[in-house]
Every structure is written in C-alpha cells, then in structure tokens.
Amino acid sequence: MSDTQFLIGTFCRRPALGNLGRQIRVRSNFFEILALPSQNIIHYDVTITPDVPPALNRKIFEEFEKISREGPLDGIKPVFDGRKNIFAPRSFPFGDTATFNVTLPEDETIPSKRTPRTFKIKIKKAGEIYMDELHQFLQGRNPMTSNCLTATMALDVLIRHLPSMRHVTVGRSFFTNAGAEPLFGGAEVWQGYYQSARPAQEKMLINVDLSATAFYESGPLIQIITKILGRRNPDDLRRGFSDKDRIKVEKTLKNLKIRVTHRGEATYKRNFKIIKLTPTPASQTKFDAGNGVTTDVADYFARQYGRRLSYSHLPCVTVQKNIYLPLEVCEVVEGQRHIRKLNEKQTADMIKFTCQSPHLRANKIKQGFDILNYRKNEYLKQFGLEVASDMIVIQARVLPVPTLQYHPSSREHSFQPREGSWNLRDKKVAQGAVLGSWAIVAFGSERDLPTQSIQAFIRELVITCQDNGMSIPNRTPPIVHTNSQGDIEGTLKTAWLHAGNAAKAQPQLIVCILPNTGVPLYAEIKRVTDTVIGVASQCVQSRHMMQAKKQYCANLCLKINVKLGGMNSFISPSQIPFISDKPTILMGADISHPSPGEPSRPSIAALCASMDAKASRYSASIRVQTGRTEIIADLANMTKELLKTFYQTCGRKPERILFYRDGVSEGQFDQVLNGEIKAVRAACMSLEESYKPSITFVVVQKRHHTRFFPLDKRDSDRTGNCLPGTVIESGITHPYEFDFYLQSHAGLQGTSRPTHYHVLFDENTFTSDGLQALSYNLCYVYARCTRAVSLVPPVYYAHIVCRRARFHARDQHWSDTESSSEGDQGTASIFGVVKPELQRVMYFM
Known part of the structure; x- marks a missing residue:
C-alpha cells in the first residue's frame, strides 16, 4: 500500500490485524449484497402538498x-423514503422536473374530514449517484x-x-402483528425487523435484526378499557367509572384512532381521534x-x-366539538404505536x-429475512441488487x-x-x-422494620465485610x-451527627434501609448525601435486609469499600503494560x-478518570449543559480538574491519555473528534x-x-x-478505519450485545492486539461486581x-412511570454540586 493511501480519511486507519488468542468462526446477522447496481442511480427531490405524515405520503x-x-x-419502478427522496434506476422520461395531481380513493385510513383527498406531487431531479465512487x-x-x-x-x-x-414502519424497522403478544393494560407487543445497508471491507452488507415495540390492541374499545383498568371483563364496569378511573382511561386513550360500528360496515368506515372522555355517562351527556x-x-x-x-x-x-360516541360503538384501529411510557408490569412483559x-x-432473523423476500422483490430486480440468502460467517x-x-493474604489471591x-x-x-x-437510617416504623432485624443484618454485613478484608x-x-x-x-443530618458523636470521628457512611424501589426517596437521599452533607x-x-444473605452482603461490601477509598481487585501490571509502563490516565x-x-x-455530561497505576480507582467530574447537545461543552475544564487530581494523587503528570467516549453516533464523529x-x-x-x-x-457504542x-x-x-x-475486526467492520467488536462479558439471558470500539485518533500507535487486549482486560476490574462487564469501566462509571x-x-x-418537567427546570442552578470530600472517592458506586 503506498504512503499516499494512508492520507485518506480523517480518522485513524486500521493497523495490521491482531493475532492474539484462539481463532474461531462465528455467524453474524449480516447478509452480503452479491451484486450492487452497476448503473448510476438517479436521485429526485419530491414535494407533496399539502404536507402529511410519511404513512399517508406512501x-x-x-x-x-x-x-x-x-x-x-x-415502466420504471422508483423507490420512495416517505418524505423527500425518490431514487430511480434510470432517468424519468419527463425530464428534470414535473408536477402531477393525485386523488386518493375513498378509504377508511383518512384520519379526519379535514384531510384533503387531492394532492400535488412535484418531482425535481436532484442529481446522479456515482456507484463507482462507492466501490x-x-x-x-x-x-x-x-456521494x-x-x-x-x-x-x-x-x-x-x-x-x-405493506407494514407499519417505525424508524428503520417494520412491524407485523403475526405472533403479537398482549402486554398488561390494553397494549400488545409486535415483532419487528430492523434492516440497514452497511459498508464493510470490499462489500456492502445488509444488517437484519429483531426489534419489538408496543402497540395498542385493536378491537372493541370497551374491551381495551376493561384491560386498562385491570378488570376481568366488561361486566365489571357495570358500577360505572370513578373520577380516578376516568382520568386514567382518558390519559391512556388520548389521540387514539377509532372507527364506529353502528352505521354498517359497507357505508361507513371513517376514522376518528379520541380527544377526551365526557365527565357524564351516555345517559346524561346532552347535546343539541x-x-x-x-x-x-x-x-x-x-x-x-x-x-338500546x-x-x-x-x-x-369526544371526537370533535359536540360529537360524542358511546364506548360500545367504537373500535380501536389496528397498528397504532403505544408511545406512552410503559409501566413496570408492561416493561417486564416486554422484556x-x-x-x-x-x-x-x-432463527427468527432468518424468518424475518424470508418475510423481507429480497429474492422476489421487483424493485430490487430493477436496480440489479442481489442479496445472499445466508448470514455471513466471519x-x-x-x-x-x-x-x-x-x-496477598487471600487463600486465592x-x-x-x-x-x-x-x-x-x-x-x-x-x-x-x-x-x-457510620449510622443506619431505617425509612419505616419500628413495626415495619424491627430494630432486631436491622441488628441481625448489620451483624451479617460486618462479618462479611471483615471476612473480605475490610x-x-x-x-x-x-x-x-x-x-x-x-x-x-x-433526618440524614441527624444521622450524620449521631454517627460522629458515637465514634468521636468524622462520619464516613450512612446506610439507608428503603421500604420500596421507588425513585423519589432514593433520589432525595443521594441529593442530600452527595451535595449537602458530603458523606457516602x-x-x-x-426485603434484602430482612433476609441478609451472604451473597448480598458481599456485593454491598464491594460497593462500600470503594466508596470509602478502598480497592477491590486489580490486574497484574504485566498484563496492562500500556498503563503500568508510564504514568497513564484512562x-x-x-x-x-x-x-x-x-x-x-x-x-x-460526566467525565471519569483513573487515579492510579492499576486503573482501579476513579474520580469524576460533572457538568450540566443545554439539553440535547452532543458535544461536551466544558470538557477542557473537566479534563483539567481530573489531571490535577491525578497529579495530586500520584505525584506525576500523565504522559499518555486513553480517552473512551460513549454516546456518539457515526454522524457525529467529526464534530466530537474536532471539538x-x-x-x-x-x-x-x-x-x-x-x-x-x-x-x-x-468511541464506544452499544x-x-x-x-x-x-x-x-x-x-x-x-x-x-x-x-x-x-x-x-474483519468481515463486518469499516472498510479501512480502526474499529472492532468486543464481547467482553458472559451472557446472563437472551443474546449478548457486543460493544463496538472505533478509534478516531491515536498518537500512542496502538497495535490491534494492544488496544483489544487492554480494553478486554479492563472489563475485569469494574468495582461493583465479580463479573467481566460489557464495556470498559471508565465509560461504565x-x-x-x-x-x-x-x-x-x-x-x-x-x-417511576411518567416524567414531569417544570418550566423553570432548564437551569443548571437547581443542580447541587458534589462535595469536594466525595469527589476523590467513588461515591457513585
């Protein structure tokens, strides 16, 4: 390869492939495109007026x-993205631009009277796609x-x-109701198939995967309402609705599309949208x-x-002003996505x-591939696209x-x-x-959380922590x-004082026993201990406290030890030479x-950095910034903070920085790298x-x-x-940039998701083996469990x-179930700052 070829592209090029470890072969959910269109593809811009959603555009x-x-x-079969783009295998005969009128036939899918039936389509040539450039x-x-x-x-x-x-589409997936399963409360989960064209070395691939999303069940509205309220059958609604029931149902059904059944199917199939429920029953809802x-x-x-x-x-x-429909004449239209947050029971069913x-x-991906039916697809044939029928083996x-x-004093050290x-x-x-x-705060009465049970739990916790070296x-x-x-x-301030007085020393820890898994109490405890008092x-x-199992106490020991500045385990320095040879910060x-x-x-935004030569202890820096911006706005000052802490802890300045960045999509690589x-x-x-x-x-992607x-x-x-x-690192990775997939954890259930590492910039001249082995080895020193984790600890933290x-x-x-936001909460001022005494230890574990 000539030197000039290395200048192509802004990101780091792949060094020679690695050879560390045992060679195996795996199958991956990619299907190779055997033949790409040989001719150039013609790109047209399309404008449909009036403006309507993609499903109607289609x-x-x-x-x-x-x-x-x-x-x-x-006779040309062009393809359309539902919004602005049409692609054709050759130029349309009408030249570079044309306008057409299209009238939709009478159909139940028009959501309201206000939607027109006649549309104007303006097609304008945008350019030509040169396939040779892709090759x-x-x-x-x-x-x-x-291009x-x-x-x-x-x-x-x-x-x-x-x-x-043909199907309901959401993003890059389409969904089918074949094999749909009910979720609690009038929703159901549909099987979806995701597909995306991806470049790899010397070929294009199609990534096909399963996805799933929640839809509203279709059918009689009265049945759905019965399920929303958790009743057995509609007869259980005979007593009528309480106000609480009505508000719950209204919140769930708002904007749902329904059709009516009382006018005979042949003559009337119009859709309506639910605006709200009437506060009065049908027998008392009056109108002119x-x-x-x-x-x-x-x-x-x-x-x-x-x-009757x-x-x-x-x-x-209520579907329009002064138009009221009794529940029993309404049917929920099929294929409507459930966009509200799922509750705990629904989430469990979904998982x-x-x-x-x-x-x-x-096997299911293979079935999805058959549903996609690339073989008999007339559009693909016309473009000359051929797809292999088996998953790629790499x-x-x-x-x-x-x-x-x-x-060293451990039996198995x-x-x-x-x-x-x-x-x-x-x-x-x-x-x-x-x-x-330290002190214990029990959030509950003596009757719910007896002192004896708490003392028994503390005994077990103390014994376990001491057995494990604390x-x-x-x-x-x-x-x-x-x-x-x-x-x-x-209460927490009082507990802090009690702890200090009892031990005549600065309090180190408050253990809180919680009555439930609710977020509000937990959130408030962390706000106060992290930002007001400054104590771990x-x-x-x-329920765990009542049982006080040894395994549970051992897990607590791991967390408490690092919160107090201890270290749980480390990797032999000889196996992480990049970190142990020279002062290095992760x-x-x-x-x-x-x-x-x-x-x-x-x-x-959060930045975590290692503080020792074993890469086991970490310190963190936090910033609050404008919502939904991808670049970390104050990264320079955050980095400066952590470099200073490293210097104060180790007495040396890091000579190397290995920076792992999570939460960036491919389209943002340039922006993030440069900024x-x-x-x-x-x-x-x-x-x-x-x-x-x-x-x-x-960049680390999950x-x-x-x-x-x-x-x-x-x-x-x-x-x-x-x-x-x-x-x-080959077969499905980037044509020439330095990226690889690493599955570093053991599966617990389901299909594991590997982590994708993409090196954008490298002044440390890593070999493939060097970075892969280091990233894998680090996954064994995540402080709060005795398992290798799925992504490198600095990012996890x-x-x-x-x-x-x-x-x-x-x-x-x-x-737990819904998010509310107050108007003034966009400001950073309402966020407390973590106390300096906690910033040096892993308080967040």
Missing part, C-alpha cells in the same frame, strides 16, 4: 405509481464522500421500500340534536338507530418477549483471560476467572477501607427510624439527555505550555444491531452466546455518574 406515492406506470414513469470507498481507495453517503441511503431506501408500503331540541346520547341512539345502549352508565368519547437465546434469535478470536489480583465470572470466597479485597464512623472497629452504629414521607434532609451513602432494600466520557417528553430539562480532542489538548496546555501527553480517542452466534458449541458459554473475550447527577436537582418530581 399511499399517495403508491397511487401515483399506479396511474403513472405506463405514462410518465415509462472505491469499499476498497479503501477513497474516503467516505457525500457514498447518498448511495448508502439509496440502498437503505431500496431495501425498505416494499416492506414500508337540531331544531333547538336537546337530547342525551343514549336516547339519541335509541331513536336514531333503534339501539348496554353501557349507558359509562362516559362517551420477556424480547429476551431470546442466540439460537432462537438467529473470523473471530477469543482473547486470553487476564489474571486477577486480590490481597491470584487467579484466572472462568467464563467471565467468579466470587469472593477465599478472597480479601486488594486494599480494605476502615469503617469507624476493617470495621465500630460494629454497632446508631440506628434512626424515620418516616419516608418526612423531612429526609433533616449505601441504600438497602428492606478517561471515560458520556452525556445523558432528557427524555423526549422533557424539553426543558438539561443534558448532563473534544481540541478541548483535551487545551486542558493540558493550560496547566503548562509545554505539556503535551499523547492522546488516543476511542446502540447497534450487530449480534454474534457461535458456529461451534465449544466456542459458546452456557447461554449459547460467544465466550467473553470474543473479538471481531461515566454512565453511572450521569444517572446519579440527575438526582442532584432540587424540587424534581421523580416518578
């Missing part, structure tokens, strides 16, 4: 195709140009065109029936349609549906397992875990903290009972955004003009649809997933810190 386009196939389109990119001879991006988009639209016309005559809905239906209502004691739905073993998932390697170190997990039996933590000054001179901390609805801040806190659920960054329903809440590397550089130079450590910047299925049983764990340490920081806001209305 119907308009389908109608346009029907009437134009022989005339204006001359050059796939072979690593050309960078990814905007290559448009070509990939055109392939995406091409493979999705037919399924989108014309000629100044006022009547109620039940009476009107008896006279007009000769129909069975549920006249229930409210009506059950989506959690499938690798073998089952692979080379992989299983990396060697690192050696973990615990305290140095060992290699098997299949990614181990336990604390016969092991003492590498560095045990001393816990002398030192606890004070075995009887003071216990405070309090009401979980009361003054939580005051450990929450325990009362950084992990993440941004968490508010959910779509909370426009006024800010985003939170954030500059910020890290600026932070170094602001400390000292000549200080220029070498930087490696790696949100993707790549899955691996072992070919040989020997290469799988007991759940049927790939073994921890499985690394894939940043993720936890982001989540924790949400709780540092005053006056938030935390709720």
